[in-house]
Amino acid sequence: MKVPTSIEWKDGKLIILNQQKLPHEIEYLELENIEDVFDAIVTLKVRGAPAIGITAAYGLAHAAQLYKTDQLDKFRQHLKRDFRYLAGSRPTAVNLFWALERIVKAGEKACSVNEAKTVILEEAIKIHVEDEETCRQIGEHALSLLKDVTNVITICNAGSIATAKYGTALAPFHLGIERGKKFHVYSCETRPVLQGSRLTVWELQQSGVDVTLITDSMAAHTIHSKGIEAIIVGADRIATNGDTANKIGTLGLAILAKNFNIPFYVAAPTSTFDLSISSGEEIPIEERHAEEVTHIGGVPVAPGNTNVYNPAFDVTPAEYITAIITEKGIIHPNFNENIKSLFGELVK
Ligand code: MRU
Numbered sequence: 001m002k003v004p005t006s007i008e009w010k011d012g013k014l015i016i017l018n019q020q021k022l023p024h025e026i027e028y029l030e031l032e033n034i035e036d037v038f039d040a041i042v043t044l045k046v047r048g049a050p051a052i053g054i055t056a057a058y059g060l061a062h063a064a065q066l067y068k069t070d071q072l073d074k075f076r077q078h079l080k081r082d083f084r085y086l087a088g089s090r091p092t093a094v095n096l097f098w099a100l101e102r103i104v105k106a107g108e109k110a111c112s113v114n115e116a117k118t119v120i121l122e123e124a125i126k127i128h129v130e131d132e133e134t135c136r137q138i139g140e141h142a143l144s145l146l147k148d149v150t151n152v153i154t155i156c157n158a159g160s161i162a163t164a165k166y167g168t169a170l171a172p173f174h175l176g177i178e179r180g181k182k183f184h185v186y187s188c189e190t191r192p193v194l195q196g197s198r199l200t201v202w203e204l205q206q207s208g209v210d211v212t213l214i215t216d217s218m219a220a221h222t223i224h225s226k227g228i229e230a231i232i233v234g235a236d237r238i239a240t241n242g243d244t245a246n247k248i249g250t251l252g253l254a255i256l257a258k259n260f261n262i263p264f265y266v267a268a269p270t271s272t273f274d275l276s277i278s279s280g281e282e283i284p285i286e287e288r289h290a291e292e293v294t295h296i297g298g299v300p301v302a303p304g305n306t307n308v309y310n311p312a313f314d315v316t317p318a319e320y321i322t323a324i325i326t327e328k329g330i331i332h333p334n335f336n337e338n339i340k341s342l343f344g345e346l347v348k
Contacts, residue, residue, distance in 0.1 A: 001208035003174045006046065006161035007054055009125060012065075014058045017161060018045045023202035031055070034063040034082055041089040041096075044193065048162020049236045049272055050135075053099030054128045056086045060103045061124040065117050075113045079104055079120075091284040092245055092313045093236040094274045099127050131164035134269045137327035139171025142232065142267055143181065145323065145330065146172055149229040153219060155188040156247035157199035158234020158267065160207075168267040168325075169234045170200065173209045185211045186222055190247060192292040192310065216249050223260045231257045235268035235324075240347050242318030242335025243280025244268075248311055254320035263322035270326050273339065276348045280315035288312050 006017040018027040020043060029045065031037045037059030040046045046055045060082055067078045083100050090096060106123035110116035146152070152173075159167035159174075166174050173183050185204055190196035197213050204211040214222050222228060231253050237245045244250075244266050257264035277283065290308035294300060302308075324331040331338045340347050 001177070001206065003160050003165060003207045004203055005165050006051060007058075007128065007164065009058055009128065014055070014062055016040060016046050016055060019047055019161060019199060020045050022198050031059065031062075034059055034085065037062075038086060038089050041086075047195070048157060048159070049093035049095040049234070050131050050163040050168070050269060051161065052090060052093050053095035053271065054124075054131060054164060056089070056096050057099040057103050057124040057127045060086055060100055061120045064107070064120050067113070070113050072110070072113055072116065075116055076107065079107055090286055092286045093272075095236075095269075095271050098271045102127060128164050131269070132166065134271075134327040135160075135163050135166035135168060135171050136175070138168050138267050138269065138325055139166050139175040141327075141330050142169075142172035142265070142325045143175055145263075145265060145325065146176075146183070146230060146232075147181075150182060151184050151186070151226055151228045153186045153188065153222065153228050153231045153253065154200065155196060155216075155233055155249050155253055156190045157195040157203065158246075159200055159203045161199060161203055162234065167203075167234070168269065169232045169265075170203065171267065172232070173204060174207050177208050183209060185209055186214050186226065186228065187211055188214060188216045188219055188249060188253070190249060191216055192288075194296075195247065216252075219253055220256050223256060223262065228260075228262060230263045230265060232265040232267055235266050235272050236313055237283050238266070238268060238273045238324065239277045239280050239282065240273070240275060240336065240339050240343075241279050242321055242324065242331075242333070242339060243283070244316045244318070244321060244324070245280060245283045245285065245313045246316065248314050251314040251316045251320075254316040257322075258320055264316075264320055265323055265325055266316075266321055267325040270328055270343075273343065275343055275346050280317065283313075283315055285314070286312040
């Protein structure tokens with residue numbers, strides 16, 4: 001049994017596990033240029049907030065290695081152009097912008113183009129390496145909260161393949177299995193593009209975690225009939241009041257948790273906090289192609305002329321969240337106060 005991973009930087013090449021093809025095909029793709037990176041993010045070949053950030057960081061650093069100039073100001077202009085290009089790939093996960101900004105900032109200190117190329121690449125590798133340790137720490141904190149819990153619901157894939165390794169919401173299950181702690185995870189299939197059934201079920205099976213698939217509409221009944229004791233989800237962006245954007249369907253689960261009086265946990269690295277916004281109202285919600293809703297696996301499931309609304313994320317108000325689990329520790333309500341005391345002056 002092995003915890004799967006999805007991003008590798010090897011011999012100057014960026015290789016990803018193509019999450020579009022899972023679970024039927026294990027295909028690794030080399031992203032050869034910045035257009036490949038953009039396409040991989042837009043088409044969900046790589047997805048999940050931290051994984052998007054890591055891939056974009058490598059993509060920008062890789063592109064920068066090929067700039068044909070020895071003038072620093074030109075180099076920085078190219079870097080900013082490519083930053084803007086990749087930043088336009090998906091709007092909601094703040095880790096994308098956070099990672100790209102780290103790359104640009106790393107380049108600012110350099111005194112020559114050669115030095116800039118080196119430090120930028122080192123920074124991308126650092127973002128990748130740090131994320132694995134971050135997720136491990138999130139898993140440790142989550143395990144402490146879930147020590148008396150067996151039956152859990154999750155949605156989407158906030159797992160190992162959505163990060164460098166282990167994941168956020170799925171980290172306690174991967175770490176738990178290594179220690180003999182048994183969970184029974186119920187994975188919501190996560191319509192429209194089925195990250196829950198295609199990715200979470202596959203990923204947990206790879207590491208030997210007991211996982212059962214349910215459709216999204218079965219969550220309420222499952223909480224009641226299967227003795228669900230907690231819900232744990234990932235996040236794409238968290239405002240400084242604790243409001244959290246995550247995969248569409250998360251808000252419904254949070255409301256259910258409150259109704260059934262079970263804890264609702266958000267697991268996310270500190271890089272998922274947007275310290276420039278004070279409420280979830282300010283989080284841009286990506287709307288995706290109608291075809292994701294009208295078709296399943298390429299097969300039409302609605303009339304051809306159907307009007308579709310396809311928001312990829314929703315925002316769970318902080319009042320529904322029991323705790324936010326980060327690598328730096330567990331944040332309890334009052335989120336406004338406790339997020340401010342964790343981040344200090346960085347909160348704008
Ligand atoms: O559209 P996706 O698959 O990128 O959405 C992913 C999620 O909503 C995850 O829960 C979130 O990014 C956290 S991944 C650790």
